Amino acid sequence: MIAFISALVVFLGVAFFATGGPKSTSGATTKKVPTVGILQLQTHPALDAIHRGVLAGLKEYGYVPGKTVKIDYQNAQGDQSNLKTMSQKFVNEGADETVAIATPAAQALATAAKDETPVILAGITDPSGSGLIKSDQHPGGNITGTSGESPLKSHLDFLKKLVPNAKKIGIIYTTSDHGGEYNAKKFARICKQEGVAYKLYTIANTNDMQQVAETMASQVDAVYAPQDNGVASAMKTLVSVTNKANVPVIPAVDTMVKAGGLATLSVDQYQLGKLSGEMAARVLKGKSTANYPIKVISKGKMTLNLSAAKKLGITFPADVLKEAKTKGVIYK
Known part of the structure; x- marks a missing residue:
């Protein structure tokens, strides 16, 4: 009997070490969640x-x-x-x-x-x-x-198509937004290359938009609003001013069109x-x-705002409406 018990103890000891000791009741190793x-x-x-x-x-x-x-x-x-x-x-x-x-x-x-x-x-x-x-x-x-x-050259071509009589374009950006400044100045260079007159306007923060927009709307025929966080946040203020002056705003992003801009070719x-x-x-x-x-991602998707167009007395060309209906987005 003693020999049997001793043998059993040895067997259990070997089994313990062979299986790596006691495990959790689930039997699974806990994996760290990142x-x-x-x-x-x-x-x-x-x-x-x-x-x-x-x-x-x-x-x-x-x-x-x-x-x-x-x-x-x-x-x-x-x-x-x-x-x-x-x-x-x-x-x-x-x-x-x-x-x-x-x-x-x-x-x-x-x-x-x-x-x-x-x-x-x-x-x-x-x-x-x-x-x-x-x-x-x-x-x-x-x-x-x-x-x-942003597809900036396409934005300028689109603006000229929608507002063919625009002689000067206002470009607005936030001084503290590197991306906004980069886009605005690059768009200005494209305007210069294409022989399109433009003027740059800046805001330090959203509180400046009302005053700057009023000045800009009195001096230009159309506004380009680049991909800029400050300008996007103050978009409704911008269009409330420009609509009164009958000046269309072509923004860079579809959500800015939804907020009142006329139209864009926007990266999703x-x-x-x-x-x-x-x-x-x-x-x-x-x-x-x-x-x-x-x-x-640099290819833009067409987005139109019919309500903004109506306020400004602008009629979208048939081919633009067709593309927006089939491949883009239309806000009514």
């Missing part, structure tokens, strides 16, 4: 669409918020000090990667990350010119993502965000940001 910090500059339709797209892109690669990934979403509501605090919060709490919606958010995240935590850009204009990366093909560090390059902000989310997912799975090229 955390993704999303920092958005402020609330407005274009940036909100990018945010929704980021979540959809992550989900497509198996990262479902609340299940297989933890999303820490922060909105700075246009406050620069909030951007700094929120960016540092992500780093302090050990986020596995962060996503930037708007250039100021990207700059704040890049500073906080200190070349370590991966930063995914979501529709950032001119990321290399912003000092965020070395080049679009070889970002060279912890940052990559998408760039929403949701799809831009979705592509960023897909890139974020691949980085979570181990892809290096350093040699992960920036991806660009």
